[in-house]
Every structure is written in C-alpha cells, then in structure tokens.
Amino acid sequence: EIGLTQSPGTLSLSPGERATLSCRASQGISTDYLAWYQQKPGQAPRLLIFGASSRATGIPDRFTGSGSGTDFALTINRLEPEDFAVYYCQHLATFGGGTKVEIK
Amino acid sequence: QVQLAESGGAVVQPGRSLRLSCAATGFSLTSYAIHWVRQTPGNGLEWVAVVSDDGNKRYYSNSVKGRFSISRDNSNNTLFLQMNSLKVEDTALYFCARGRVDLWHGFDYWGLGTLVTVSS
Numbered sequence: 001e002i003g004l005t006q007s008p009g010t011l012s013l014s015p016g017e018r019a020t021l022s023c024r025a026s027q028g029i030s031t032d033y034l035a036w037y038q039q040k041p042g043q044a045p046r047l048l049i050f051g052a053s054s055r056a057t058g059i060p061d062r063f064t065g066s067g068s069g070t071d072f073a074l075t076i077n078r079l080e081p082e083d084f085a086v087y088y089c090q091h092l093a094t095f096g097g098g099t100k101v102e103i104k
Numbered sequence: 105q106v107q108l109a110e111s112g113g114a115v116v117q118p119g120r121s122l123r124l125s126c127a128a129t130g131f132s133l134t135s136y137a138i139h140w141v142r143q144t145p146g147n148g149l150e151w152v153a154v155v156s157d158d159g160n161k162r163y164y165s166n167s168v169k170g171r172f173s174i175s176r177d178n179s180n181n182t183l184f185l186q187m188n189s190l191k192v193e194d195t196a197l198y199f200c201a202r203g204r205v206d207l208w209h210g211f212d213y214w215g216l217g218t219l220v221t222v223s224s
Contacts, residue, residue, distance in 0.1 A: 037211075045201075096148075
C-alpha cells in the first residue's frame with residue numbers, strides 16, 4: 001500500500017502570504033488519482049484539486065496543485081482569512097496526515 | 105442541489121452492530137460511486153468503503169473487511185453501511201462522499217457526518 005506523507009504538519013502564516021504544502025508518496029503514483037481537500041473545524045472536507053492540478057468547481061484560482069511521480073504540492077497564493085484550515089492530500093484509498101495552515 | 109445526509113450514528117457497546125444511512129438528493133446513487141470515510145476526533149481521514157455506481161463493485165479497507173458491508177436502496181436513493189462486530193477503534197465521525205468521476209477521481213460532495221461511539 002502506498003503511503004502519503006504531508007509536510008509540514010503545521011504552517012504558520014499571515015494573510016496575504018503564500019502557502020506551499022507538500023504531499024510525498026512512498027512510490028510513484030498516477031496524477032489522475034491525486035486530490036487535495038480543505039477541512040475547517042466542524043465541517044466536512046471540501047474538494048479543492050483533482051487529477052493533481054485541476055481545480056474543482058468553484059475553487060478560486062489562488063489554489064494551485066502541481067507535481068508528479070512521488071512529489072506533489074498545493075500552493076495557496078495570497079492567503080485569505082477563510083483559507084486557514086487543515087489540508088489533506090489523497091491517492092486512491094489513502095489520505096495523507098494533513099497540514100494545518102494557521103494564522104501567525 | 106446535490107446533498108448527502110448521514111444518519112444512524114449512536115453509542116454502542118463493543119461487539120454490537122449498527123447501520124448507518126446516507127440519503128442522497130439532487131442526483132441518483134446509480135450514477136455515482138459512493139464512499140464512506142471516517143475521522144477520529146482530532147485526527148485525520150480514513151477511507152472505509154466504496155460501492156460503484158452500478159452496485160457491482162464493493163471495496164473495503166482492511167480494517168473493516170469482513171465486518172462492514174454496503175448496501176443500497178435505489179428506490180429511496182439511500183445507501184447503508186452495516187457495521188458488525190464493532191470495536192472501540194471504530195469510534196469516529198462517519199462521512200459519505202460522492203465519487204466525482206468513477207471511483208477515485210476525487211470526492212466532490214460530502215455529508216456532514218454521523219458520530220459512532222463504541223464504548224463499554
């Protein structure tokens with residue numbers, strides 16, 4: 001089973017800054033099945049990115065997914081107050097451990 | 105609009121059974137795969153099970169295989185997760201989620217979850 005390691009565990013940033021979140025797979029994976037989610041407290045996860053780089057419906061273009069092989073990234077340009085949340089990557093039936101983006 | 109609503113969560117003793125429901129509105133369960141994903145308090149997400157759009161494929165995580173099973177009532181557009189031989193480690197918030205395209209191309213709609221607590 002392929003594992004997903006997300007880093008850092010917590011990212012402390014200010015509104016307006018750029019966030020770069022990493023998701024590393026234990027072996028090479030297809031970009032077709034790599035997704036990113038955002039989850040806020042008390043809410044269900046929200047699909048942000050599918051196919052490693054395609055934004056889901058209604059997702060602002062400040063969210064960008066990239067990567068291939070074993071290394072993937074989610075970049076959030078110009079953090080808005082509503083972007084402070086936990087982010088998960090997913091490949092098939094495996095989720096990463098999450099990265100919390102918190103206000104500095 | 106598309107909505108998923110879970111129900112059936114409860115406090116149960118280890119070894120007992122529970123059935124969760126996932127009611128879908130705004131789309132047909134026969135057109136999309138539906139997954140169950142759980143989340144322990146303060147922790148991350150764990151995929152549990154999936155049924156394909158045609159109902160012919162059902163897959164389970166190793167941690168629940170042989171104990172949990174998915175069924176579907178197409179006439180009521182409702183999905184069920186039958187949970188048998190429950191363990192303390194099954195305690196979690198259970199979400200149902202729709203597969204965006206096929207089984208694994210992202211889960212585009214999620215319910216709010218239903219809480220299962222397994223405790224003596």
